[in-house]
Amino acid sequence: MQSVSRADVEDFLFNEADLLDQWRLPEWLTLFTDDAKYEVPCTDLPADASSETNLFYIADDRTRLGERVKRLMKRTAHAEFPHSKTSRIVGNVRIQASKDDEVAVSCVFQTLRTKDGTTDLYFGTTKYRLAIQGDGFRIREKRCLLAGEGLRPSGRISIVL
Amino acid sequence: MNTPSQQPALLIDPAQSIFKVARRNFVDPEIFKAEKEMIFDRSWLYLGHSSELPNPGDYITRKVAGRGILFTRDSKGQLRALLNTCPHRGAQVCRERKGNAKSFQCFYHGWVFGADGKLRSQPGEASYPEGFKGRDTSNMQPVPRFETYRDFNFISFDSNIIPLVDYLAGAREFLDVICDQTDAGMSIVAGSQEYSIRANWKLLTENSIDGYHASTTHATYFDILMSSTDNLATGMGGGGYGYDLGNGHAVLEYGAPWGRPVAQWIPGWGEAGKSEIGRLYDNLVTRHGQERADRIARKNRNLFIFPNLVVNDIMALTVRTYFPVAPDYMVINAWALAPNDESAWARKYRLNNFLEFLGPGGFATPDDAEALEHCQRGFQNSKEALWNDISKGMGKDKAHHDDELQMRAFWTQWNKQMFPGPVSSIKGVAA
Numbered sequence: 370m371q372s373v374s375r376a377d378v379e380d381f382l383f384n385e386a387d388l389l390d391q392w393r394l395p396e397w398l399t400l401f402t403d404d405a406k407y408e409v410p411c412t413d414l415p416a417d418a419s420s421e422t423n424l425f426y427i428a429d430d431r432t433r434l435g436e437r438v439k440r441l442m443k444r445t446a447h448a449e450f451p452h453s454k455t456s457r458i459v460g461n462v463r464i465q466a467s468k469d470d471e472v473a474v475s476c477v478f479q480t481l482r483t484k485d486g487t488t489d490l491y492f493g494t495t496k497y498r499l500a501i502q503g504d505g506f507r508i509r510e511k512r513c514l515l516a517g518e519g520l521r522p523s524g525r526i527s528i529v530l
Numbered sequence: 531m532n533t534p535s536q537q538p539a540l541l542i543d544p545a546q547s548i549f550k551v552a553r554r555n556f557v558d559p560e561i562f563k564a565e566k567e568m569i570f571d572r573s574w575l576y577l578g579h580s581s582e583l584p585n586p587g588d589y590i591t592r593k594v595a596g597r598g599i600l601f602t603r604d605s606k607g608q609l610r611a612l613l614n615t616c617p618h619r620g621a622q623v624c625r626e627r628k629g630n631a632k633s634f635q636c637f638y639h640g641w642v643f644g645a646d647g648k649l650r651s652q653p654g655e656a657s658y659p660e661g662f663k664g665r666d667t668s669n670m671q672p673v674p675r676f677e678t679y680r681d682f683n684f685i686s687f688d689s690n691i692i693p694l695v696d697y698l699a700g701a702r703e704f705l706d707v708i709c710d711q712t713d714a715g716m717s718i719v720a721g722s723q724e725y726s727i728r729a730n731w732k733l734l735t736e737n738s739i740d741g742y743h744a745s746t747t748h749a750t751y752f753d754i755l756m757s758s759t760d761n762l763a764t765g766m767g768g769g770g771y772g773y774d775l776g777n778g779h780a781v782l783e784y785g786a787p788w789g790r791p792v793a794q795w796i797p798g799w800g801e802a803g804k805s806e807i808g809r810l811y812d813n814l815v816t817r818h819g820q821e822r823a824d825r826i827a828r829k830n831r832n833l834f835i836f837p838n839l840v841v842n843d844i845m846a847l848t849v850r851t852y853f854p855v856a857p858d859y860m861v862i863n864a865w866a867l868a869p870n871d872e873s874a875w876a877r878k879y880r881l882n883n884f885l886e887f888l889g890p891g892g893f894a895t896p897d898d899a900e901a902l903e904h905c906q907r908g909f910q911n912s913k914e915a916l917w918n919d920i921s922k923g924m925g926k927d928k929a930h931h932d933d934e935l936q937m938r939a940f941w942t943q944w945n946k947q948m949f950p951g952p953v954s955s956i957k958g959v960a961a
Contacts, residue, residue: 421877
C-alpha cells in the first residue's frame with residue numbers, strides 16, 4: 370500500500386463537496402462504506418460525544434443516510450423544494466493519523482446555502498475517517514462540528530453539510 | 531392597547547362555526563410589542579428542568595422572554611432563578627453557559643455573589659456603610675416568581691400571578707401521565723438543540739398542536755416509517771382526540787404507528803427490543819393498572835402549555851420552548867427528556883427515534899419550519915387577505931386530534947390577555 374498524500378485526500382474531499390453542490394446525492398452516497406456514520410453533534414457537546422448517550426442534530430447510520438438522500442430527492446421534502454443552491458469550501462485539510470486501511474482527516478468547512486432570497490452560512494470542522502480501498506477512499510465516518518452557537522439564524526440542517 | 535374596531539384580532543361565531551384569526555397578529559409590530567407586556571410578562575414561562583442542575587453550585591445561564599436568567603442550585607441544594615445583572619451597575623454577572631461554581635464574580639468592579647445571589651464581598655468595602663452587605667438591594671435580584679411542578683421549573687415576571695399548579699389547570703394531569711412513565715425520575719439528556727425559524731412564534735404554537743398537517747407536511751417521514759417497520763400491519767394508528775385544558779393550554783392524545791421507548795414495540799426493534807419493551811410495559815401495569823398503563827405506553831401526547839412550552843410525548847420525549855425576537859423571527863430551544871432508569875438499549879433507540887423525526891436535522895422539523903416560514907411569507911398579503919381559518923371540528927361533541935380545537939384554546943387565551951375586557955362579538959362579517 371503506497372502512502373496517502375494530502376493532495377489525494379483533498380481531491381476526494383473537493384469532489385465530495387462538488388457532488389453535494391450539484392445535488393448529485395445518490396452518487397454522493399456511493400462514497401460511503403456500508404458501516405458508515407454521518408453525525409452532527411449539538412454545539413454544547415464535547416467533540417467526541419457519543420450519539421448513543423447524547424442528543425445530536427444528526428446521527429445517521431448508513432441506512433438512515435440512504436433514507437436522507439431518498440427523502441431529499443423527493444419534491445415532498447418541502448424544506449429543500451425547490452432545491453436550495455449551495456457553495457462549499459473545504460480547507461485546512463490535514464491527515465491526522467493513518468493506518469494500513471484508514472486515514473483520519475480533519476478539515477474546516479464553510480457552506481453557503483441560498484433559498485428564497487435568504488443566504489445562510491454553516492461553518493466548522495469536519496472529522497473524517499476514510500477507508501482506503503482498491504479504487505480510492507470511502508467515507509467510514511463524517512462528523513461535522515459546527516462552530517457557531519446553535520443553529521442561528523440558519524435554523525436547520527436541511528442540506529447535507 | 532388600541533385596536534381599530536373594524537379589524538379585531540379574532541372573529542368568532544360559534545353558531546356558524548366561524549373562528550378566524552387576523553393575519554395582522556403575526557406581522558404587526560404593535561401586536562409584537564403588546565405581546566411582551568400582555569403575554570410574556572403575565573404568564574408562567576418554562577426555565578429548565580431540575581435534572582439540568584444535579585449538584586450544589588451547578589448553574590446555567592438562559593434567556594427567557596428577553597431577560598438573562600442565572601439558574602443555579604445553591605450550596606444548600608435549593609434551586610434559584612436570579613436576574614443575571616449586577617445590583618451595582620448592571621453588568622451581566624455570569625457570562626458562561628453552564629458550569630459549577632461556589633460564587634460568581636462580576637468582572638466589572640469585582641463584586642462577588644453566592645449561588646443564592648447574596649453579596650459576599652466587594653472591593654473597597656470600607657467605603658460602604660456598615661450593613662451595606664445585609665441590604666436586599668445589594669444582592670442579585672431573584673426573578674419575581676419561581677415555582678416547580680414535577681421538576682419542570684417555571685418563572686414569571688408578574689409577582690401577582692396565580693400559583694403554578696393552578697395556572698397549569700388541566701395540563702397538570704397530562705404532565706403527570708408523562709412523568710409517571712417511571713418512578714425513578716426523569717432527566718434531560720445532554721445536548722441542546724438551539725435553532726430558529728424565520729416566522730412568528732405563534733405559528734410554532736399552532737404547528738405544535740396541529741394534528742391536521744402531518745400526512746401532507748411530513749409525507750416523506752411517513753414514507754420512511756411505513757417502509758421500515760411494517761407498521762401498517764400492526765394497526766396501531768387509530769387517531770385520537772384534542773382537548774382544551776383551560777388557561778390556553780391544550781393537548782392532542784392519539785395512537786400512532788411509530789415505536790415508543792415507553793412502551794410500544796415495533797418490528798424494527800427486533801426480538802431484544804420486544805422483551806425490553808415488554809418488561810417496561812409490565813412494570814407500568816403493576817404500578818398503574820392496565821388502563822393507565824395503556825395510556826402511558828401507547829398513546830402519544832402533544833402537550834402545549836401557554837404561551838410557549840411544548841412537551842411532546844411521541845416517538846421520543848421532547849421539551850421545547852421558544853421566544854419571539856421580532857414579529858417574523860423566533861428562537862427555539864429543545865431537549866430530549868428520558869427516564870433515569872432507562873437501559874442503554876432503550877436510550878439509544880429513544881435518541882435514534884428523536885433524530886429521525888425531530889429537530890432541525892430530522893426528517894420532519896425542517897419541513898415544519900419551511901411551512902411556518904411560508905405562512906409568514908403569505909402574511910405579506912395580510913392587508914388584503916385578512917384571515918386565517920381555524921374552524922375545523924367546531925361544533926363537534928368531541929374534537930378529533932386533527933381538528934383545530936387546540937388552536938382555538940390558545941387563541942382564546944391570547945385574546946383574553948391581549949385585549950382584557952368584554953370580547954366583542956362580531957357576527958356574519960367573516961362568513
